[in-house]
Amino acid sequence: MWENYAAVLPANGWNWIAVWRRNYLAWKKAALVSILGNLADPMIYLFGLGTGLGFMVGRVEGMSYIAFLATGMVAASAMTASTFEIIYAAFARMRDQRSWEAILYTKMTLGDIVLGEVVWAATKALLAGTAIAVVAAILGYAVWSSILHIVPVIALTGIAFASLAMVVAALAPSYDYFIFYQTLILTPMLFLSGAVYPVTQLPGNVQQMATFLPLAHSIDLIRPAMFGRPAADVIFHLGILFIFGVLPFFVSTALLRRRLMS
Amino acid sequence: MTAIAISLIDVTKTYLDRTVVDRFSFAVKKGECFGLLGPNGAGKSTIARMAVGMTPPDAGKITVLGAPVPAQARLARASIGVVPQFDDLDQAFTVRENLLVFGRYFNMSTRQIEAVIPSLLEFARLESKADARVAGLSGGMKRRLMLARALINDPQLLILDEPTTGLDPHARHLIWERLRSLLARGKTILLTTHFMEEAERLCDRLCVLEEGQKIAEGRPQGLIDEQIGCQVIEINGGNPQELRALIKTCAQRIEVSGETLFCYSSAPEQVRVQLRERTDLRLLQRPPNLEDVFLRLTGREMKD
Numbered sequence: 001m002w003e004n005y006a007a008v009l010p011a012n013g014w015n016w017i018a019v020w021r022r023n024y025l026a027w028k029k030a031a032l033v034s035i036l037g038n039l040a041d042p043m044i045y046l047f048g049l050g051t052g053l054g055f056m057v058g059r060v061e062g063m064s065y066i067a068f069l070a071t072g073m074v075a076a077s078a079m080t081a082s083t084f085e086i087i088y089a090a091f092a093r094m095r096d097q098r099s100w101e102a103i104l105y106t107k108m109t110l111g112d113i114v115l116g117e118v119v120w121a122a123t124k125a126l127l128a129g130t131a132i133a134v135v136a137a138i139l140g141y142a143v144w145s146s147i148l149h150i151v152p153v154i155a156l157t158g159i160a161f162a163s164l165a166m167v168v169a170a171l172a173p174s175y176d177y178f179i180f181y182q183t184l185i186l187t188p189m190l191f192l193s194g195a196v197y198p199v200t201q202l203p204g205n206v207q208q209m210a211t212f213l214p215l216a217h218s219i220d221l222i223r224p225a226m227f228g229r230p231a232a233d234v235i236f237h238l239g240i241l242f243i244f245g246v247l248p249f250f251v252s253t254a255l256l257r258r259r260l261m262s
Numbered sequence: 263m264t265a266i267a268i269s270l271i272d273v274t275k276t277y278l279d280r281t282v283v284d285r286f287s288f289a290v291k292k293g294e295c296f297g298l299l300g301p302n303g304a305g306k307s308t309i310a311r312m313a314v315g316m317t318p319p320d321a322g323k324i325t326v327l328g329a330p331v332p333a334q335a336r337l338a339r340a341s342i343g344v345v346p347q348f349d350d351l352d353q354a355f356t357v358r359e360n361l362l363v364f365g366r367y368f369n370m371s372t373r374q375i376e377a378v379i380p381s382l383l384e385f386a387r388l389e390s391k392a393d394a395r396v397a398g399l400s401g402g403m404k405r406r407l408m409l410a411r412a413l414i415n416d417p418q419l420l421i422l423d424e425p426t427t428g429l430d431p432h433a434r435h436l437i438w439e440r441l442r443s444l445l446a447r448g449k450t451i452l453l454t455t456h457f458m459e460e461a462e463r464l465c466d467r468l469c470v471l472e473e474g475q476k477i478a479e480g481r482p483q484g485l486i487d488e489q490i491g492c493q494v495i496e497i498n499g500g501n502p503q504e505l506r507a508l509i510k511t512c513a514q515r516i517e518v519s520g521e522t523l524f525c526y527s528s529a530p531e532q533v534r535v536q537l538r539e540r541t542d543l544r545l546l547q548r549p550p551n552l553e554d555v556f557l558r559l560t561g562r563e564m565k566d
Binding site: 011 | 335
């Protein structure tokens, strides 16, 4: 049993790049549309909510509301970009197009494929999150130099949510099941993690829940950085994101082995 | 180096409570074309999947190109090309890009892949389609591209799961011709099929399967001679029971399948004499084939 599981783990540290490059080649063909699509949604939220609510809310944690919201949107858009890449695009490649099966007949292992897809999803998260941070910096809502600091955090956020989504994709019989993940897990996480308002607005026991949510840790790192303030507990937050990236990766690989290779 | 490319010993595979492959053994020699012949659901695809390590067996031992499978399947797969039954080409890409992307899964560099692409395109007769999208190719072209793709790593062994199912006769003949050219180059082929004609034309040796079990093994002509060894008259129309009584004295054996009566006889002209009054019948006399072997061994036709 363990021997069979070991055989599907990533074969080495570089095989996944072939899978990543396949996705990059496909993406390149429609890159402009993809970037605009990824950016449009968070931007509309940012300006819609930021300006509209901003008038009523005033200042939050010493910043204008739109600047506060922008920091949340960076993390949230990384979460969405990464998740959607896995539950729609990678799921289609795995199930409908049988691409993974074709790859499994080569030198790649299942773990190589999963890793390539996860890193690719994180790449898209990186693009989406960084784009918003850049727009925020251009508009003066964020400190330019902070972008260098938040890039690794956005990437790690992307890895964590791609890994989690991979578990969901491994278990889902069809696309219909993804709506549960979106509405019951991701949307509440957006509110509980302080993306749109500070978690201190929530009752104490609800605030406690944020400790278990990867998005909260991502925001705790990104927000102070973008405001040009020192972040607290950096290692702790990075550690939690790292665990969310690694554990679900191994779980999803085991689940996918059962699904595809039994 | 051993002369055996694939060996399965007492391999069993069970899904829930259904045994799909039941203590199955066979060995494919290097350089030969070995066929797994059987109706849909006989376990052919499961055996093909087990041989590349895609599915672990519940019991038994599998060795492919010297490597134990599934434990070392990745090692074996470096020298295997697989053509699966269903189209899994990358629809997002052109013909050339499909080959490029696939070569990388074998750790080939872009330069190495680009060096072999022209000969693969020529092999697949797709030179003029190099930059065409895969979605616009005909069924035969797609299958030839899948075959070319399986050759990108210059494999010693090819595993083909129903390579011509769903193709028109012209496309099928072209695939057969391409496969023969690969055998001439010394490649080993394991082929699953439910086409008798395909098995007879291509396979040096084959196994006939039914419900996960081997029911016969040998050279196609050898099996036919051994199991049938006489002419066949297919009789259509009329009441099979009544006809059976009429011709049984001049037939070695009679099988009824559907509306057709199969009469196996070394004296076919006598059968014709017996039936000369029956103008309502359609008679077809032909040499025996693997279909007859299957019918003889299982009591039913293999046709789906």
